[in-house]
Amino acid sequence: MNETIEMKKTSSERNSTTQEPIQQFLAKLKDKMKQVYHQRGDIDKYSQQRGLPPFVLREIMECNPLSIGIPKEYGGRGAIMRENIALLEAASYESLALSLTFGINSALFLQPVGKYAQEEAKASVFKRFLEQRNMGGLMITEPDYGSDALNMQTSCTEEEDYFQLSGKKHWAGLTGWADYWLLTARQKTEKGDLKRDIDFFICDVTQPNQGIQVEEFFDNLGLYQIPYGRNHIDVKIPKTHRLQPHSTGVKMMLDLLHRSRMQFPGMAMGFIHRIMDEAINHCKQRLVGGKSLLNYDQVQERLSKIQASFTVCSAMCSNSAKKAGVENDLTGIGIEANAVKSVITDLMQEAAQSLTQLVGAKAYKLSHLGGRGIVDSRPFQIFEGSNDILYAQISEGIVKQMRKLKETNLFNFLKGYELTSRSADQLKELFNFDLNLQLPQRKMVELGQVIGRVISMDMVHKLADEGFRNDLIEGGVNMLQQEITQTMSKFKSKTLDLVIEDYQDDSSWLKFSI
Structure with a gap:
């Protein structure tokens, strides 16, 4: 009797979060982040330790933020791009790592599953995300094939009821945390070679023969709250859990990656907004030479560029909300997606550097938004291209x-x-x-x-x-x-300087200072 009541209560709570207006939905999430990051805990301390205190993620996930990435027919909010970008913005104002966690789950797992997975797999995956607050990620990168993803060596062989996958993957965000993984592999030919095309599989690590062994957790510089590492893959994936490309696996991967890059402005939006607010407030309050920093011309130059970055990011968010929905095929928008990702991540890093410069020594700490922002935003210029x-x-x-x-x-x-x-x-x-x-x-x-x-x-x-x-x-x-x-x-x-490898001769200043 009590179990039935609890199940009805859970279902009712889930329906309320997936049907309420997006502003109301986000307001509840912001209140929860305020509680766990500022009232019950200290986000500045969390930023200096690996992982997150269990209660932080548990309470944030009570708001069911990932329902935004799930289609309505499965109980979610509809995988609407405008809402997804707004979710990333709300999270990144408080924590870039939390926003990236949401981004990994939505752009790199839920969206491709919703678009390409078979019906049997979708129903069970989405149910567990909504009811058990599960998480998912994507494994593409390999130790010897970073940017050269098309030559990945993780292989798959087809058996009667399943695919056998073998290989190694590294630098996947949420290593050791995620319940589900999208795994990429290339099929073996009869000769033992690997085919050119790429397949995607949904791996459920809670199931027999699908466990992924973490060989090493990396001491990543920045984004301390997100675990990264090296993984050994030796799993058997049911045939029902292989994604079905609309044409080729490579085009499916491009559609996935381009859509993810188009969502980077969501993560950048809250981050740059927070840096802008912190920078302006600091410069108003900080007195140098009897006047606030805000009155100095060089300070105005830095502040105005941060604010300009806020505007550029706003434009990108608006653009992506219109173009990057899962209903659209983004295979052919490589120029635009690459421009969005690269420009906005450059601006993120420059904004963090400017805040640190404006604040001075105090900002040169991981516990300060400036120093933390430098190391947290830097990998955004590297990963996903x-x-x-x-x-x-x-x-x-x-x-x-x-x-x-x-x-x-x-x-x-x-x-x-x-x-x-x-x-x-x-x-x-x-x-x-x-x-x-x-x-x-x-x-x-x-x-x-x-x-x-x-x-x-x-x-x-x-x-x-x-x-x-x-x-x-x-x-x-x-x-x-x-x-x-x-x-x-x-x-x-016209200058095209080249490195001088054998530079040792006549290159010591001390020799010429006598």
């Missing part, structure tokens, strides 16, 4: 399209390109030249940095069309234009 690689890929995509159109003038191309047409005119003086389509790699990276910011500027202009306040829009556009101008100056430089 190193920014150097993504910038080069942006340029490769642009050059490919220019070749196809037989266009060499960069301005003419950008003026007609959907992602940059709004901003091209105001940048004509910088781009009105014939682009060498055979660029060295470092120039491809620099060009990608420029194009990424032009794409971002277009998003800011579109945000202005939606009614965002004009003074913030102006600041965002000005900052991007300055960065574009500076990087274009570097891009046009």
Whole structure:
């Protein structure tokens, strides 16, 4: 009798959280974060230790935040992209690690499961997420094949009722915590070689023959609350738990990764907003030379750039909310997704550096938002595609399209390109030249940095069309234009310095100081 009442109560509570307005849903989550991070505990202390006190995650998960990533027909809120980005923003204002935890669960597990999993698997997975507060993650990266994911060596062989997976994976967020994992592998041929395509499997570590052995937990620099490590894979996955691509496994992976990169602004939004608030408040209160820091011009320069980053991030959130839904195929939006991920993570790191500079020595502690923000935001420039690689890929995509159109003038191309047409005119003086389509790699990276910011500027202009306040829009556009101008100056430089490997001869200053 009591069990029946409790089950009905749990179901009723779940329905209320999945049907209430998103603002009300987020307000409850924010109240809970305030309680566990500031009233019952101290987030500054948590930031210095590995993992989280059990009650913190338990109480936050009582709000059922991951219901946002689950379709309505399975009891969730509908996997609406606007809501998912808002969830990431709310969490990252308090904790970037918590927001990333939500992001891993939603973008790298729940969304692909909802889109590509078989019915039998979806029903059981979503039920446990809603009722038992389970978590899931994604394993792609391997010790010898980091950015070279397409050459992964984890293999799968098909048996009568299951797939046998064998290999090693590392740097998967939530290592040792997640109840479910999306595992990537390549099928073995009869000759023992591995096929080019990639398969995804849902691994339930609570089931027999699906346990994943953690060989080592890493002492990751930053994001202390999230465990990372090296995992040994030797599991048997039921055939019902293999994802079903709409075309190929590689395209499914691109759709998944591009959608994830388009959601980075959600994690960045709350983080940059919090840094902006902390920086402004500190500079108002801190007196130097008889006046507040806010009155110094260099301080204003730093604060205005943080605020401009807030505006750029807002534009990206608005853009992703419209484009990145699970109902859309994002396989072909690599240029846009790479631009969003790389530009916003650069801005996250720069914002943290500026806050630390403004606060001074006090911020050079893990217990302070500035120092913590530097080490917590730094890996965002690396995981899910190193920014150097993504910038080069942006340029490769642009050059490919220019070749196809037989266009060499960069301005003419950008003026007609959907992602940059709004901003091209105001940048004509910088781009009105014939682009060498055979660029060295470092120039491809620099060009990608420029194009990424032009794409971002277009998003800011579109945000202005939606009614965002004009003074913030102006600041965002000005900052991007300055960065574009500076990087274009570097891009046009002919210098291509190379490392001198045998540098020891005649390179000691002491020898020449006599």
